[in-house]
């Protein structure tokens with residue numbers, strides 16, 4: 177089961193979209209068995225780990241499951257919007273960003289490690305240690321990253337940036353954040 181759903185999401189996504197469009201049954205790419213569809217719900221969500229973020233759970237999507245080998249393949253609509261909601265959710269947490277979260281936001285912003293380290297004024301070695309979880313990013317760099325991500329996510333604006341850290345203590349990190357596709361919108365589910 178493990179390893180099989182770790183290919184890039186695009187690879188699988190194209191396959192599913194093609195199969196769905198042609199109204200064909202889905203067959204497991206590993207063992208060729210016909211896959212069964214289930215709806216991921218808040219009670220029985222899908223664990224989404226392709227971004228490198230841990231413990232992200234999705235609801236409101238279709239997940240294909242192979243009854244023979246156990247492989248799972250989610251169909252995730254509006255993926256860029258989901259990643260934008262994930263980024264916004266991280267920006268609002270009170271705790272310092274973890275290494276996985278720093279890497280996710282950096283990649284979401286489209287920066288290489290070299291460019292990002294240069295941008296926020298730290299060494300590439302330091303960034304590498306941060307992203308591998310050996311060191312914290314540091315308060316100023318952590319906040320700078322959030323400001324960059326917020327401006328990218330909202331295409332905004334001094335007024336929102338200036339309020340960013342005022343109520344930070346009110347939103348503690350959620351252990352298993354859940355995101356639900358409601359209609360056409362991805363939302364953080366409480």
Ligand SMILES: [Zn+2]
Nearest residue numbers: 204207242245
């Ligand atoms: Zn299979």
